[in-house]
Every structure is written in C-alpha cells, then in structure tokens.
Amino acid sequence: MRDEGGPAADSVDARLAARLGLLRTEHGWSLDELSRRAGVSRSTLSRLERGELSPTTTVLGQLCTAYGRTMSRLLTEVEEAPPPLVTAATQPVWRDERSGFVRRSVSPPHPGLRAEIIEGTLDAGAGLSYENAPVPGVEQHVWVLDGTVEITVAGTPHTVRRGDCLRFRLTGPSHFHCPGPDPVRYALMSVLP
Template identity: 30%
Template sequence: MSTSPPTLGTLLRNLRTREGWTLKEMGERSGIPVSTLSKIEHDRLTLSYDKLQQLSQRLGMRMSELFAEEDESAVQPVMARRSLGDVAHSVRVETPNYDYYYLCTELRRKRMIPVLTKIRAKSAEEFGDLVHHTGEEFIYVLSGRVTVHTEFYDPVTLEPGQSLYIDSSMGHAYLAAEGCEEAEVLGVMSSPDEELMEKMLSLHHEKGGNLPSNDDSPAPRRTARR
C-alpha cells in the first residue's frame, strides 16, 4: 500500500516535536508569527522557497534538515567514545578581551564543544559585532559577573551559579559586568555542523586572537594558516 509523502505542515510539526519547542518558542526562533505557523502545521498555508530558506537560516540548520523524517526503526550505534579533559591539555586561544580553553579537542566530529572562557571585555565597542553561528549554546558562570547581550532580548546579568541557554544563530555577546575585571564561564556549544570548532577559531582570529599551533591540535593549526 502506497503512503502519501508528508506535507510541509507535518514535517514542521515533527521538527518542533523533536526539538521540544512550543509554537511560541518556534515562532521566536524563526521570526514567523505563531498564527502563521499554526496554519502551516494544519496544512492551511505553505511557504515559498525564499521563506523556507529564511526559516532554515533562522533555526540554524540546513534546509534539508527541515524535510528530514525521523526513522524510529533506525538503531543508533554505541560509539563508546570518551575524553578526559583539563585546562593543561586544552587548546588555548588568546584575544585582547578573552581567553578560550577548548576542552577534549582530540575527539573529532563532536556534537558538543565544551569551552572554558575568561571574559575581560566590558563594552559592546570592545567586543565588536554580535556573534552568529549554527546550533545552540549553554553557559554557566563560575566566577565574576557576566552581562549577556542578544539580538532580540534586553541585556541580562548573570551571577556565579547562574546559567543561560540560547539559540546561537541569534546574535550574542558576553561581557564582564560593571565592576568585574574578569569573569569565568563554562560553555557548551552544540551544533550539527562538524566544522563548528574550526569556524569558531577562525572567528577568534578575525577578532585579533593569538591562535594555537601545537602539533597535537591539527584543526586549530589549519585555521591559523588561513
């Protein structure tokens, strides 16, 4: 018996279910009104190619991922990977306003990138343009105070022990809060982009960073030669 291909509404609803988003959350991420999303999910409205491309960019994913169907029968292999990390064995990147310590860098094709960051920039002028990249990220303040600027929200100041989870495709910047000389945060970036770490290192380089070049870190070394 033949099965009809899923509609755009079904695919978007499945995507939202997989990500655990409400309609409101998906509307905030995509920039599409909730009423419009509801009509699409109920097959009362569709989107042009340009709008689909815009949607995928705002959600931080490739357009093909919008049309990916979840295969419940697929068995995920057990990778059994692990990595013990510490600052002494991290890949360190120094910039005028930040020090980044990338952890567990010997593992390639990671879905999560853990990084310890020391923040000294105190103003938007020092930081420069807001950063955009694919995926999502989580930060936890270890010491000091951090003011987070984002593209669609008012700045918020985090104290030690507080955390924040954001959509990384939304412009963002982390600054040392007023009265704080240096703050330290633990962050985790998650993305389907397997080259995210190299792209982040390239971004640091554009901001005047001193990139590493040790032989145990092939990916950063390739970025440093660009």
C-alpha cells in the first residue's frame, strides 16, 4: 500500500496509475465492467487508478489479461521510449514486495519489435500465479541464471535449474515458484505471436 498522499506525480507508480485509468477509458469500460473482466474488486481498481495502492504482480497480471497486453508492454507504456542501448543503470525495475518478486526490463518492448527480455528474481518460497496468458500464444523462454524455479505451464510442472532453459507457448495459466533454499534469478524472453 502507498503512504498517505500517493506517489509523486512523476514516479513510475503515478504514471502506471494514470495509464490504468486511461486504458479503461479507451476501452469504454466502467469500473464495474473492468472488475468483471479482470476479477479484481471495483474498490481496488479505483484505488489503483488514483495511485493510492500499488498493484501486486497478480493484480497487474489480471489487468494485463483483461487488456490483452503483456506486463512488460504495460510497464513500458509508462516509461519513456527506450534508446537502442539500455544500460544496466537505466533498466526499469519494478518490485512486488508482497510476493518477493523483482522484475528488471533488460530489453524493454518497443512498438516496432516483437521480443523483450526481462530479468526476474523470486525470493525463496515465493510464488507467482497468472490466471491467463496476457497475449495468447506468446512464446516464452526462461533461462535460469542462479537457483531453481518450478514452472507450471498448461498443467505440466517443470523444475528449471541454473543453466537450464524452458521454452513454451503460453495459452493459459502459469505458475512460478522458487523452492529455495536460495532466491532464483532468471532471464525471460517473450516473443509476441
């Protein structure tokens, strides 16, 4: 949750809140309609759009599914257009403190390109669940850099260890879990269909 007063007007969180409100307006949906489509309560949506609440990874995933966007695309829409070279110091980082997930946009998506690369870190014992593919048929490659992650795609569990790479087309729910004892750090490449 946000401290009283909300995020600074120029922060990523403030731009994300504004973008979420604009997306709903562009689709012509009321808060009730978006709530029905995303499975997120009307009051939570209202607080998100006003910048009073920071979305969890799960809620952002539900909203991305409703809007037919990848999470990276949504987060990129609140960032400036990326230059061809994205230095480590300028790569956008988003944290979900509740789930223990940190997401770095290593190669942010760009309107003219179909692929993007993110670095994800999950704390030991942490898990992320996505109810649906944000864009059905998106191709994903998960390369584990450190640790171990258990990934369930299309009901099939996979244990992916350091150096291993799992590739799949995402059409439904998925789940990432770090069994520990250490955090897992992985690179995820997404390619739009």
